[in-house]
Amino acid sequence: MIRGDSTFNVAIAEAADGWRLDRALADAVPTLSRERLKALISSGKVLGEDGSAVRDPAKKAVGGQAFTVSVPAPAPAHNEPQDIALEIVFEDDHLLVIDKPAGLVVHPAAGNPDGTLVNALLHHCAGRLSGIGGVARPGIVHRIDKDTSGLMVVAKTDRAHEGLAKQFAVHSIDRRYKAIVAGRPNPMAGSIDTPLARSPVNRKKVAIVQSGKRAVTHYRTIRPLREAALVECRLETGRTHQVRVHMTSIGNPLLGDPVYGRTKVAHRQLLETLRFRRQALHAAHLGFIHPVKSNALSFDSELPADMQELFTSLIV
16 A cells, blocks of 8 residues: 555657647556546646646657656545455455456445445455555456446555556456347457547447547357357457447447347347346456466356346347
8 A cells, every 4th residue: 555655757658749648648657547647747746857847638748758757645545444245256465356246336436425346345455455546446456337247356555556557558467258249249259449439429428439549359159049149258458338339339239238238129028027237248257467476367257147047048
């Protein structure tokens, strides 16, 4: 956990020449989100080569230019520890892997001030979590949607957080999701390489936008079902709603998806009968190199009961 200010001395990559400063710094310091860096710049925590504060996040970056980024020690978390049951798959002094149930929000936000994974982690770890993510997100290196179930890794120390963040940044984390989609993908296996960004029409949704960030999903059909299929999606990148948008883009939206789905009448009736009210998506596999011990770790999670019931009901 951070006990004092942390300082990063970074140089803008030549490939980032001309980018907004907050974006270029986020590329140089993957442990800090672009939003966090935007706030740090605005508050005078980013110094240029002459030692003066740079306060404009939209300033054009110059390749090779050096900056010093000061990250204040996190203020005491206002989030309350809550005794919420967690399914812990693995834990040591540096990190833990949990199997998140559908319905559990990862971190507090508007509309979900408590009852989140962060509240549960604060209780379980007694405050011993990485502070790099800031007050609202201690220990959180990545996230999965509220109504997606499955495996997540959480950092207990800053060293673990930094090491994991670097692996996510270079896309070396092995993440595989299982999804039940409408229809049968054609071809049965393939790769989807289309850029994603916030929809210019509906800011609450993600869409394929040519100026967006590159997003790559490799999928394969595990088993054809009745007007549906169980597929595995391996993420090369990890964009918001990536699997959901990408599978919809090839005509195979996730069953139960309230945002991107186009549910057929027959499926709608089945989902209602089973009371299945979420996207049929489960983070089933997670593999990475331990950021401190350097050994390979790999974890698998079976389909949760609700998805297993849906799968069984669709078997031809």
